Amino acid sequence: MTKTNMSRRGVLKSGAVAGAGLAVPTIFTAQSAAAYTNEPTGSSVTLGFNVPQTGPYADEGADELRAYQLAVEHLNGTGADNGMLETFSSKALQGNGILGKKVEYVTGDTQTKSDAARASARSMIEKDGAVMITGGSSSGVAVAVQALCQEAGVIFMAGLTHSNDTTGKDKKANGFRHFFNSYMSGAALAPILANNYGTDRKAYHLTADYNWGYTTEEAVKTSTEAMGWETVAAVRTPLTQTDFSSYIAPVLQSGADVLVLNHYGGNMVNSLTNAVQFGLRDKLVNNKNFEIVVPLYSRLMAKGAGANVKGIYGSTNWHWSLQDEGSQAFVRSFGTKYGFPPSQAAHTCYVQTLLYADAVQRAGSFNPCAVAEALEDFEFDGMGNGKTLYRGADHQCFKDVLVVKGKENPTSEFDLLEIVEVTPTAQVTYDASIFGGELGACNPGT
Amino acid sequence: MDAIILQILNGLDKGSAYALIALGLTLIFGTLGVVNFAHGALFMIGAFCAVTLNRILTLSHQVVDPTRTDFLGNPMKVDVPYVFDMFGEAAGQSIIDWSVPLAILFAIPVMVLVGVIMERGLIKFFYKRPHADQILVTFGLAIVLQEIIKYYYGANPIPTPAPEAFKGSFDFGAMLGFDPNTIIYPYWRLVYFCFAALIIGAVFVFLQFTTFGMVVRAGMADRETVGLLGIDIDKRFTIMFGLAAAVAGLAGVMYAPINAPNYHMGMDFLVLSFVVVVVGGMGSLPGAVAAGFLLGILESFASMREVIAFIPGINQVIIYLVAIIILLTRPRGLMGRKGVMED
Numbered sequence: 001m002t003k004t005n006m007s008r009r010g011v012l013k014s015g016a017v018a019g020a021g022l023a024v025p026t027i028f029t030a031q032s033a034a035a036y037t038n039e040p041t042g043s044s045v046t047l048g049f050n051v052p053q054t055g056p057y058a059d060e061g062a063d064e065l066r067a068y069q070l071a072v073e074h075l076n077g078t079g080a081d082n083g084m085l086e087t088f089s090s091k092a093l094q095g096n097g098i099l100g101k102k103v104e105y106v107t108g109d110t111q112t113k114s115d116a117a118r119a120s121a122r123s124m125i126e127k128d129g130a131v132m133i134t135g136g137s138s139s140g141v142a143v144a145v146q147a148l149c150q151e152a153g154v155i156f157m158a159g160l161t162h163s164n165d166t167t168g169k170d171k172k173a174n175g176f177r178h179f180f181n182s183y184m185s186g187a188a189l190a191p192i193l194a195n196n197y198g199t200d201r202k203a204y205h206l207t208a209d210y211n212w213g214y215t216t217e218e219a220v221k222t223s224t225e226a227m228g229w230e231t232v233a234a235v236r237t238p239l240t241q242t243d244f245s246s247y248i249a250p251v252l253q254s255g256a257d258v259l260v261l262n263h264y265g266g267n268m269v270n271s272l273t274n275a276v277q278f279g280l281r282d283k284l285v286n287n288k289n290f291e292i293v294v295p296l297y298s299r300l301m302a303k304g305a306g307a308n309v310k311g312i313y314g315s316t317n318w319h320w321s322l323q324d325e326g327s328q329a330f331v332r333s334f335g336t337k338y339g340f341p342p343s344q345a346a347h348t349c350y351v352q353t354l355l356y357a358d359a360v361q362r363a364g365s366f367n368p369c370a371v372a373e374a375l376e377d378f379e380f381d382g383m384g385n386g387k388t389l390y391r392g393a394d395h396q397c398f399k400d401v402l403v404v405k406g407k408e409n410p411t412s413e414f415d416l417l418e419i420v421e422v423t424p425t426a427q428v429t430y431d432a433s434i435f436g437g438e439l440g441a442c443n444p445g446t
Numbered sequence: 447m448d449a450i451i452l453q454i455l456n457g458l459d460k461g462s463a464y465a466l467i468a469l470g471l472t473l474i475f476g477t478l479g480v481v482n483f484a485h486g487a488l489f490m491i492g493a494f495c496a497v498t499l500n501r502i503l504t505l506s507h508q509v510v511d512p513t514r515t516d517f518l519g520n521p522m523k524v525d526v527p528y529v530f531d532m533f534g535e536a537a538g539q540s541i542i543d544w545s546v547p548l549a550i551l552f553a554i555p556v557m558v559l560v561g562v563i564m565e566r567g568l569i570k571f572f573y574k575r576p577h578a579d580q581i582l583v584t585f586g587l588a589i590v591l592q593e594i595i596k597y598y599y600g601a602n603p604i605p606t607p608a609p610e611a612f613k614g615s616f617d618f619g620a621m622l623g624f625d626p627n628t629i630i631y632p633y634w635r636l637v638y639f640c641f642a643a644l645i646i647g648a649v650f651v652f653l654q655f656t657t658f659g660m661v662v663r664a665g666m667a668d669r670e671t672v673g674l675l676g677i678d679i680d681k682r683f684t685i686m687f688g689l690a691a692a693v694a695g696l697a698g699v700m701y702a703p704i705n706a707p708n709y710h711m712g713m714d715f716l717v718l719s720f721v722v723v724v725v726g727g728m729g730s731l732p733g734a735v736a737a738g739f740l741l742g743i744l745e746s747f748a749s750m751r752e753v754i755a756f757i758p759g760i761n762q763v764i765i766y767l768v769a770i771i772i773l774l775t776r777p778r779g780l781m782g783r784k785g786v787m788e789d
Contacts, residue, residue, distance in 0.1 A: 058601035235751050238762050242705050242714050245635070246456045246749040252627045253449060254751075269603045270705050277632040277704070279615035285627065304706055306605030320517060335518045414517060 036367045037153035037445030038131045044102040045366065047072075047353070048130030050121050050145060051159065053109040057137040057265060060300055060345045064135060064159055065107060066338055067346035071353035074333070075103045083333040084354060087326040087382035092361040099360060110136060114144035121145045125152050131366050132157060134352055137345060139163030139212040146175035153445015155368045157352040160317075160345040162264075162296050164215040167396035168435025173442040174368055176375055176395045178355065178388075179348045182212070183430055185295045185315040186219030188401040188423035190227050192313060197258065197291055199228035204256035206247055206271060208263050209236040216262040220295050224260075232256040237267070244271040248278050257285040260293045268294060269304035276308040297404055299343050302416040309406030309416060316402050318347040318384050319419055327384040341414050351383045355390070369442040387425070393432035395439065401428050448619055448628040453746040455618065459635040459704065461742025462642030463489075466697035467719040468726065468734035469646060470690035476666045476729040477686045480569055481577050483584040486716025487591040488691045491560060492698025493707035494595055495553035497604050500545040503529055544609045546703055553699045554692055561691025565684050588712065596709040603706035608634040612703075634703050641700050645693060646735055653731070662686055666729070721769045727782025737780055741765050 040046070049068045052061035073079035077095030085093055097103050106128040108120030117136065124130040133149050134157035136142040142161035149156035150172040158166055158177040162185070167177050193201075203224060207213040213236070221231050232254050237247055248271070251259055259280060263271050275281075275292055283290040297314030320331045320341035330350060334342040342350070359374035360366055376392035385399035404417040467489050474482045506525035514522040529538035541548070568587060572580045607613075612633040619629030653659035665672045665679045672679050698707075705711065722741055726733030747753060748764035760767075772779065 054596075055601070058596070233751055235754065237749075240714070242711065243460055245459070246453060246746040249452050249456050249630070250449065250751060252630065253452070266603055266708060269605075273605070273706060274704075277613075277615065277634065278630055279632065282614060283627055283630075300602060304603045304605060306607060306706070308605075332518060341517045411514065412516065412522070 035444065035446070036369070038125065038129045039446075040101055040129075040131060040366055042101075044104045045098055046128055046130050047103060047105045047356075048108060048121065048124035048128065048133040048135075049105055049349075050108040050110050050117060050124065050133055050135040051349075052112045052137050052141075053107070055110075055112040057112045060137045060160065060265075060298070060343065061110070061135075063300070063343045063346040064137065064349040067334065067342060067350040068105065068107075068134070068353060070334055070337060071350045071357075072103050072105055075354070075357050079333065080336060081329075081333055084326050084330050084350070084383055087329050088354060088358070089381040090358050090362070092358050093354070098357045099364070099366070103357070106130060108135075110138075110141050110145075112138050112141060114140050117141040117145050118148050121148050122152070125149075125154055130154065132356055132371075134356070135159040135349065136161055139166055140210065142166050142177075143170045143211075146170065146172050150174045150440070150443055153368060153443045155356065155371050157356050159349045159352065162216070163212040164219070164435050165211060165437075167394045168215075169437035171394050171396075171437045171439050173372060173395075173439045176352070176355075176372075176390065178352050178390075178397045180315075180317045180399070180401050180428070181396070182216040182219040182295070183435075184401050184428040185216065186221075186223035187428045187430075188315050188403050188421075189220065189293070189295060189313065190223035191423075191427075192403045192421055193224060193258075193293060194227040194229075196313070198288070201229045201258050201288070201291075202232045202254075202256045202286065203229050203258045203260050203293075204232050204251050204254055205234035205260045205262060206244065207234055207236050208267050209238055212264065213262050216295050217260075220260055220262065220293075229258070237263070237271070239267065241267065242270055244274040245278070247271070248275050248280070251275075251280065252283060252285065252290075255286070257288050258291045258293060260295065262295060264296055264298075265301060266304070268301050272305045272308050272312070281311075297417060298345065299414065299416055300345075302406060303413065310408050312406045313420065314404055316404050316417065317344045319344065319402055319404060319417055320347075320414070321417075321419065322384060322402075324382075324384060324386070326382040330384060347384060354383070355380070367444055369444050372442045386422075389425075391432065393439075394435075394437075396432075398425050398429050400425055448624045449750065449752075450747075451618070451622070452629045453750060454743055455629070455631050455635075457743025457746035458639045458739065459742075460745060461739035462639050463697055463701055463715060463738075464719055464722045464742050465735045465738025466642050466645060467694055467715055468722040468738050469649060469731060470694045471719055471723050472726070472729060472731055472734040473649075473690040473693075474687060475723070476731070477662060477683045478565075478569070478573065480572065481580050481584070482569070483581050483716065483720075484564065484588040484591065485584075485690075485694055486712030486714075486719065487588040488557065488560065488694040488712070489698040489701075489715055490595065490707070490709065490712030491591065492553055492557060492695030493606075493702045493711060494599065494698075495556055495695060496546050496549040496606050496699045496702040497599065497707055499549040499552045500542070500606055503527065503542050503545050503548075546606060546608055546699065549699045549702075550696060553695045557692040557695030558688040560695075561688035562684060564691070565687040569687070570680075570684075588716070592709050592712065599709065601709065603708040605706045606702040608637075608703035612637055638700050638704065642697065645696060649689075649693065650731070658682065658685075718765060721765055725769050725772050725779055727779030730779065730781040733779055733781030741768065744768060 051064045074083045106124050110117035121133050132155045136159040139161045142158045146156045156175040164181050207217040261271050280290050294314040297316045302309045359371045363370035363374040375390050378390045381387050388399040401423045403421045405420045407418045471485050504527050506527045508523040511522050511524045516522045615630045615632040618631050620626050722737045726737030749761040
């Protein structure tokens with residue numbers, strides 16, 4: 001009879017060793033499988049749409065969300081038509097999802113507050129498994145969410161954000177912006193202003209007291225001064241200000257003959273309304289008609305300011321009245337689905353979603369680093385702004401900029417702005433290094 | 447000199463709004479002993495009365511105009527307001543043009559009703575509760591009202607223009623012998639100031655010279671004794687709440703053309719109006735009015751470029767700074783009465 005020398009403890013020990021041995025490869029496989037954050041493994045892929053659903057920019061956010069839903073329909077091939085997929089110069093997307101995976105989405109509410117926006121983005125990444133975050137209607141929010149996406153290892157496709165900083169000093173390797181910026185607004189506007197109002201002008205700036213306001217003031221100041229204008233004063237106004245009368249009343253006393261309103265959203269609606277109430281535009285100063293300029297215009301804002309926008313110059317990223325094929329295809333899809341034309345916020349969000357999907361398709365992977373590589377220095381057309389370059393050095397799109405003017409005789413409630421000039425890309429292009437900041441390395445996460 | 451006159455003028459209209467809201471707040475606090483944080487929301491609802499009447503007057507039916515096309519290239523549907531059908535185009539247009547002054551008539555019953563419902567439906571249950579509870583419940587109510595308005599009217603400001611006759615501004619400086627364009631003041635703001643003065647005057651006359659007003663004042667001074675005399679003071683106080691709501695509402699109606707109404711405008715005024723009430727003296731009606739104008743004008747001065755250059759950021763803190771100084775030197779406010787909120 002042979003005696004086996006196996007004690008209870010021995011069995012346990014060897015069992016544990018064997019178990020650990022078996023487990024090791026699984027752990028390794030699991031690690032190597034998830035090469036990046038939220039790698040989609042099933043038949044669908046989740047995108048995170050982070051827009052202001054409450055707060056002062058809620059209407060803009062609602063329009064962005066409509067555009068995202070339309071983009072998802074077009075990507076999945078379930079829409080009434082294919083929108084810009086028909087006109088987009090890259091033909092990688094087939095209308096069968098992204099890389100064959102059905103596109104699903106989750107939404108978050110940024111409330112136009114950086115902390116709320118970060119919290120909702122984090123939740124979409126960690127709980128819902130979003131592989132890309134997009135949206136936003138404020139530069140403060142965009143910069144904050146972009147930094148979060150960089151840490152988390154997902155791609156951030158910025159929505160409406162106009163500050164130079166988003167792709168300037170705060171740029172990140174995982175973040176991309178299609179929308180134009182303050183510098184481009186200044187560069188596009190200045191020649192038009194000089195042509196229409198002359199080179200001998202004295203400007204008075206009222207500037208929203210935050211990041212975007214400063215960069216816009218700086219851009220418009222620099223470019224108009226280069227044309228011969230003089231800046232009489234630049235006054236910061238609190239973001240929470242609603243009645244601007246005490247800021248506007250002293251403008252005429254300063255000897256200025258142009259008022260530049262570096263305001264956006266509700267600020268712009270109120271300051272412009274106040275300026276018109278004070279009759280500034282009926283005045284003759286230095287033997288010239290007093291003029292008002294709004295560097296960043298949006299149709300939703302123009303609607304809020306009503307008849308006060310008539311004849312006032314500004315710049316915009318895109319406008320529904322553009323006659324190119326891409327714009328028309330988008331306006332047709334959006335207008336048929338929702339009954340009114342899309343805003344510039346809707347346009348940039350729609351385009352960003354398609355550009356992301358296309359980059360994934362071309363890269364053959366959702367890996368943020370592969371996607372970033374596919375987007376960098378990508379040239380495309382057919383998306384409403386003519387030939388566009390996604391510059392690799394700062395992840396900023398370079399395209400034509402629209403100079404617009406409040407329409408004198410609008411034919412409908414949407415027909416508020418008319419395009420004065422399409423400023424060519426070359427005129428608004430700048431050196432990537434002028435705003436400082438470092439892209440850093442792309443982060444795939446996990 | 448001209449800059450000073452300009453900023454005083456500027457302070458007047460803002461001061462008018464503060465005074466009107468603070469007057470209502472003080473009235474409610476004095477009569478009911480309730481700190482009503484929903485008062486700003488009443489101002490906002492007033493402004494939306496103007497928006498609503500404008501919308502009612504511009505209710506339209508669509509007529510297809512085959513000569514024009516819409517943004518999708520289809521024949522354009524043109525909105526024709528029903529008032530055009532009823533009164534003809536010219537008369538209809540001027541009715542729409544005058545929608546803000548007309549909204550005063552619309553707002554009075556609406557605001558009184560809102561006020562009475564608020565008081566009977568919610569606030570009366572909090573009379574005997576601590577002030578902290580009252581603040582919490584009325585603040586909550588303000589948020590609810592705000593969200594209701596946002597749901598129906600959206601988050602963006604809605605332009606509500608003044609009648610064409612009051613567009614533009616007049617050159618006050620030229621009248622006083624200064625250079626042209628140095629002191630300009632929009633006509634509508636002048637209308638607003640006169641309107642506010644009228645309302646404030648009417649409230650004082652009502653409280654001073656009517657039996658109802660006398661009972662209310664007596665109730666404010668000694669509620670218990672008035673009750674013992676067999677007067678149903680509660681009922682009168684409910685009416686006072688309705689009245690205070692109407693005052694705030696009218697302030698809002700007439701403010702609509704100055705700044706396009708949005709759902710948040712009440713909150714912007716509420717905090718400042720509370721400071722006004724405290725500076726004026728809790729429970730003092732003349733104090734509320736005086737402090738309203740005083741702080742409105744000071745705020746205007748503080749946003750002058752020269753002042754900001756001298757003390758950066760002063761425009762954002764001036765009101766609170768003044769409040770601190772006044773409360774340190776006169777703890778009951780400018781015209782506060784002894785015994786109010788000191789128990």
